[in-house]
Amino acid sequence: MPLEMTDEERDLRRIVAAIVGEFGHDYYRECSASGTPMQALWNKLGENGYLGMNIPEEYGGAGRGVTELAVVLEEMSAGGCPELAMVLSQGIAGSILPKHGTEDQKRRYLPGIASGAEKFVFALTEPNAGSNSHNISTTATHDGDSWVVRGQKYFISGVDHADHLLLVARTGTDELTGRGQLTLMIVDPNASGLDRQLIPTALQAPERQFTLFFDDVRVPVENVIGEVGHGLRPLFDGLNPERLLSAVICTGVGRYALDKAIDYTTSRVVFDGPIAGYQSVQHPLAEASVMLEAARGMVWRAAATYDYGKSAGEQSNMAKLMASRAGFLALDTAIQVHGGNGLALEYGLADLWGIIRLQQIAPVSTQMVLNHIAQHHLGLPRSY
Numbered sequence: 001m002p003l004e005m006t007d008e009e010r011d012l013r014r015i016v017a018a019i020v021g022e023f024g025h026d027y028y029r030e031c032s033a034s035g036t037p038m039q040a041l042w043n044k045l046g047e048n049g050y051l052g053m054n055i056p057e058e059y060g061g062a063g064r065g066v067t068e069l070a071v072v073l074e075e076m077s078a079g080g081c082p083e084l085a086m087v088l089s090q091g092i093a094g095s096i097l098p099k100h101g102t103e104d105q106k107r108r109y110l111p112g113i114a115s116g117a118e119k120f121v122f123a124l125t126e127p128n129a130g131s132n133s134h135n136i137s138t139t140a141t142h143d144g145d146s147w148v149v150r151g152q153k154y155f156i157s158g159v160d161h162a163d164h165l166l167l168v169a170r171t172g173t174d175e176l177t178g179r180g181q182l183t184l185m186i187v188d189p190n191a192s193g194l195d196r197q198l199i200p201t202a203l204q205a206p207e208r209q210f211t212l213f214f215d216d217v218r219v220p221v222e223n224v225i226g227e228v229g230h231g232l233r234p235l236f237d238g239l240n241p242e243r244l245l246s247a248v249i250c251t252g253v254g255r256y257a258l259d260k261a262i263d264y265t266t267s268r269v270v271f272d273g274p275i276a277g278y279q280s281v282q283h284p285l286a287e288a289s290v291m292l293e294a295a296r297g298m299v300w301r302a303a304a305t306y307d308y309g310k311s312a313g314e315q316s317n318m319a320k321l322m323a324s325r326a327g328f329l330a331l332d333t334a335i336q337v338h339g340g341n342g343l344a345l346e347y348g349l350a351d352l353w354g355i356i357r358l359q360q361i362a363p364v365s366t367q368m369v370l371n372h373i374a375q376h377h378l379g380l381p382r383s384y
Contacts, residue, residue, distance in 0.1 A: 001300060001301060001304045009068075012050075012068065012071055012072070013071060013075050015048075015050075016045070016050055016071070016072050016075040016076065017075045017078070017079055019041070019044055019045060019048065019050075020041065020075060020076050020078075020079030020080075021079055022044075023038070023040065023079075023081060024079065024080060024081075025079070025080025025081065025348040027040075027081065028080055028081045028082070029345065029348070029351055031206040032205050032206050032351065033204070035206065035208050036161075036206060037158070037161045037207070038081060038206055041076075041081060042116050043116065045072070045116065046114075046116025046117070047115075049114075050072050051086070051113070051114060051116040052090070052094075052113065052114025052115065052116075053065070053068040053069040053071075054066050054068065054090065054094055054095065054241075055090075055094055055098065055110050055113060055114040056098055059106055059107065059110035059111055059114060060110065060114040060115060061110065061113075061114040062114075065303070065306070065307035066091075066241045066244060066303050066306050066307055067300065067303040067304060067307050069086070069091070069094075069241075070244055070245060070248045070299065070300075072086075073086050073087075073245055073248050073249065073252065074248040074249075074251055074252040074255075075252065076252065077248065077249050077250075077251075077253045077255075077256065078252040078253070078255040078256045079252075079256065080253075080348060080352075082205075082249045082252065082253055082352070082355055083206075084157055084158065084205060084206075084249075084355075085119055085158055085161075085206075085207060087242055087245040087246060087249070087363075088119075088122045088157060088158065088242075089113055089118075089119045089120040089121070090113060090245075091238070091241040091242050091244075091245040092120070092122050092166060092238035092239070093109070093120035093122075093164070093166050093238070094110070094114075094120075094241075095237055095238045095240075095241040096166070096234050096237055097109055097110055097113075097225065098110065099234065099237050100184075100225050100226040100233075100234035101225055102222075105186075105225065109164070109186070112163070118163040118164065119158070119161065119162050119163050119164070120162065120163070120164045120165070120166050120186075121156060121157060121158050121159050121162040121164075121165055121189070122166050122238075122242075123165055123167045123168065123212060124168045124235075125153065125154050125155050125156075126138060126151070126153055126154050127152060127154045131364070131365065131368045133180075133182065134179035134180050134182070135179075135180065136151075136168065136170050136180055136182070137151055137152075137170065138151025138152060138153060138168075138169050138170060138214060139169060140167075140169035140170070140171050140183060140185065140219065141171075142171075142221075143218075145220065145221055146218040147169070147171075147183075147185060147218070147219045147220075147221065147223075147224070148216050148217070148218055149167065149169055149187070149214040149216075149217040149219060150214055150215065151169070151170075151214050152211065152212065152214065153167075153211070153212040153214075154199075154211050154212075155199065155210075155211075156196075156209065156210050156211070156212050157207045157208075157209055158206075158207035158208065159189050159196055159210050160196070160208060160210065162189050163189070164186050164187070164188070164189070165186070165188070166184065166185075166186060166187075166225075166238075167185050167186070167187045167219075168182055168183075168184060168231060168235065169182070169183055169185060170182060170183075171229050181229035181230070182229070182230075182232055182235070183224060183226075183227075183228050183229060183230075183231045184226055184231040184234055184235060185219050185224045185225065186219075186223040186225065187217065187219050187223070191217050191218070191219075192217070192218075193215040193216050193217040193218070194214055194215075194217045195212070195213045195215070196210040196211065196212050196213070197210060197211045197213070199211060201354075202354055203354040203355065203358060204351045204352075204354050204355070205355050236313070239363070239364075240302075240313055240316040241306065241316075242363050243302075243317060243319070243320040243363065243364065244302055244303055244306065244312075244316050244319060246320055246323075246324070246359050246362075246363055247298075247299045247302075247316075247319045247320045247322075247324070248299055248323070249327070249355065249356075250295070250323040250324050250326065250327025250328070251292060251295055251299060251323050251326065251327055252327075253327050253330075253331060253352055253355070253356055254288070254292045254295075254323075254327040254329075254330035254331065255292065255330075257327075257330045257331040257333075257349060258285065258289060258292070258330050258333075258334060260334055260338075260347070260348065261285055261334035261338070262276070262285070264337065264338055264341070264347070265281050265285075275337070284333045284336065284337070285333060285334075285337065287329075288326070288333045288334075289330075291322075291325070291326040291329055291330070292327070292329075292330050294322065294326065295323040295325075295326035295327070296323075298315070298318055298319040298322050298323070299319040299323055301315055301319070302315035302316045302318070302319040313372070314373065314376055314377050317364070317369045317372050317373060318369075318373065318377075320364070320369060321366060321370070321373075324359040324360045324366065325360070327356050327359070328356050328357065328359075328360065331349065331352060331353065332353075334349055335349050335353075368384075371383055371384050
């Protein structure tokens with residue numbers, strides 16, 4: 001990890017920030033209100049090559065890493081336009097397919113991910129499985145040249161605007177442990193027998209949440225990614241980037257919130273001068289800034305570890321935990337120093353509360369992160 005930004009990273013941040021600045025937070029809020037994707041911004045980033053940073057060059061990408069992809073998403077978030085679709089499509093599918101996809105799968109799907117022309121969403125969670133992925137009950141049964149999927153998935157983001165669904169299904173049971181043997185497969189979200197139901201939530205984001213119902217959905221055998229029954233290995237090659245990108249949504253929104261707070265408090269006069277001159281305003285902002293910088297340091301360390309080819313599970317989980325708390329603190333502090341204006345939509349803060357609060361629940365809860373760190377970093381007994 002360099003101690004300072006390289007010229008290349010500085011240029012990348014500047015260019016992406018300029019593109020996002022053409023749209024701004026009002027654009028994000030409009031898309032969130034209507035439940036439509038930020039397609040114009042997405043297209044412009046794709047046309048300029050910034051959606052395929054982690055995709056190999058031979059498949060239309062920039063051939064860089066998760067670090068550069070995270071830089072793009074942090075600048076989007078710092079511009080008031082956090083993007084869950086990038087976490088799911090570029091982060092998860094774009095990390096799994098280069099490592100575990102067949103050559104045909106790579107050539108079919110990676111160019112679309114790199115250009116932004118095609119989007120993936122991710123379907124793992126279920127109503128009765130929660131964080132216990134081994135206990136999922138959505139099954140896929142082999143039948144000739146297809147797998148037949150039956151079951152239900154819960155809180156699936158953005159499937160109404162997706163081209164492909166990356167599904168985790170149970171294809172068997174380990175006789176010794178009773179755990180499900182999991183398989184990854186690509187499913188057409190508009191396939192016969194696949195229905196979806198909107199989940200009303202308080203979350204304000206362009207991506208809506210859905211329950212999916214699989215009723216004998218047929219999936220071609222060539223759509224399986226990796227080995228049948230051994231889907232956990234490729235799965236975690238996508239989940240660690242997912243955690244990292246979740247983290248940079250938080251650090252980016254945290255930066256956005258502190259910038260808004262500084263602008264507001266240095267111009268807002270109540271008594272004898274700007275309220276930024278009072279320690280009761282300065283100290284919370286300073287503390288939020290410290291926490292945010294600490295979180296960013298952990299994020300870039302985790303990204304560098306992943307791109308170096310090392311297992312980044314502990315680093316990614318730590319970064320996600322720290323960033324989710326630091327981003328929330330920065331946003332909450334910014335709202336507080338705005339007073340009542342912090343809740344007014346025109347100031348562009350309160351409508352981001354849901355997406356930042358979400359990161360302490362998903363893609364993995366704070367409690368499960370702490371379980372992981374206690375067991376694998378501290379060597380304590382497994383507690384769940």
